[in-house]
Amino acid sequence: MRRSGTRREAILAAIAAGEADVDGLAARFGVSPSTIRRDLQRLSAERAIARTYGGAMLAPMAEEQSLGAREGMNRGAKAAIAAAALDLVPEGETLILDGGSTIAAFGRLLRGRRHRIITNNLPLIALLADQPGIELVVLGGAVRPISMSTSGPLAEAALRCLTADRLLTSADGLMPGLGLCEATLEQVSLKSLMMQRAAAVTVLADASKLGRAGQPCWAPLPARWTLVTDAPERASEAFGAEGAEVVRAPGAG
């Protein structure tokens, strides 16, 4: 029977459309849950989907574009850093969330919480827009495809109309005494303005960023700020010596 292949494609489409539980799919296609289970098992073996308890979800794509590849890098570390940063942020605060995959990982954890979010992090919008407890404001401006974020004069103009309790940001590199570095002046200009507009500054950076000066454009850090990192203490103590509160997230493994 060639039809089963057709049904598996339809199941794939149904899962992509949100129909995710075994019983629902069984009713939808008029077959028994056992059959759906077998189909899901096969699709799972083909790496097309991933099984969940009582259902299935689209498989996490192995690799994709430039952004997806970088998101995969240090993913565990970023998730751990994001979770550690979450404990520092009281519910109800107004947050500025900067661009970058580390901040996106943090933003995902805000689902279910109550916050006002100001962000130029475009992938984050889809993750938070449906949350009833979250009021989302997007900073406009020109889109940087590499980082999927906005920047430029329009973003800065919008930011000048807003203030926040806390900024969460990351960087291409951090150096004691210099601050954080990025590839373009446009980026550091926006980051500096974000720091001015937030009462507290929290920087999320994995171990590979500390002590790295790989970019030419620098933004100084405020007198008091918080660093959340998975790096060992010897790599971060220099920041602590110059006014940063250092929070360690457990390293992967």
Added chain:
Amino acid sequence: MRRSGTRREAILAAIAAGEADVDGLAARFGVSPSTIRRDLQRLSAERAIARTYGGAMLAPMAEEQSLGAREGMNRGAKAAIAAAALDLVPEGETLILDGGSTIAAFGRLLRGRRHRIITNNLPLIALLADQPGIELVVLGGAVRPISMSTSGPLAEAALRCLTADRLLTSADGLMPGLGLCEATLEQVSLKSLMMQRAAAVTVLADASKLGRAGQPCWAPLPARWTLVTDAPERASEAFGAEGAEVVRAPGAG
């Protein structure tokens, strides 16, 4: 004990490292499977992981398709209207693309072309950001989850810094003499400003929108504008009589 937060981060790291089953995690951390289960439940609620049968996996970065469901409605008609509208737009123009699924369908057709795009249509960003021939500017502002678009004072302020060759917009309803209607004043205020800022106005509306006054807030249309619709001529001739150029798209089929 506040340490549980620390353990949850460690669990996150362990899952990223491949340790994925409940019993293994319980043994790894020296706690009962019940506790691990609770931790996984909590991480799952935070969307940091996804539960599987007997374990967990890192949450996929991409999700969200509540909009996708509505996008399916009148999909054929919208695609036909979008294709017809594409013929009206010369390559190289600077376009304002309003929110809504009809405009999103149009924007998808711009892939591979050369344009400057100004938009508050959030789903469109992911579709066009990777296109080398397209320069993308996002209007910031508050996010309306229902339509996945931005609006409000910030969007209008940004728009006041920009002009465009053409506006492509849609509406909840169109009436001869009245213009187009939307659910909120905020929406029509932004649409009116978009019309002022664009040298030409093109409205995409399927047959169900014509002659419908289902919303209380109205924006008048300019003296000359273009209507692209799949409705039969008798439904659109009233608009032609008051200055609109009417372009018919072949009905869905």
Added chain:
DNA sequence: CGCGTTTTGCGCATTTCGCGCAGGTTCCTG
């Protein structure tokens, strides 16, 4: 029409999950 292959549905044992309950620890407060 007969046969082999594939698919499907069902029952059963096993595993996992969710929830309530009791005990213990931490922290805050009067």
Added chain:
DNA sequence: CAGGAACCTGCGCGAAATGCGCAAAACGCG
């Protein structure tokens, strides 16, 4: 310093989901 609130933890129980084996049905092919 004592009391209490909040939290975490472990355990047991009922419910749900899973995997497996087996028999019946559907399909393709000679």
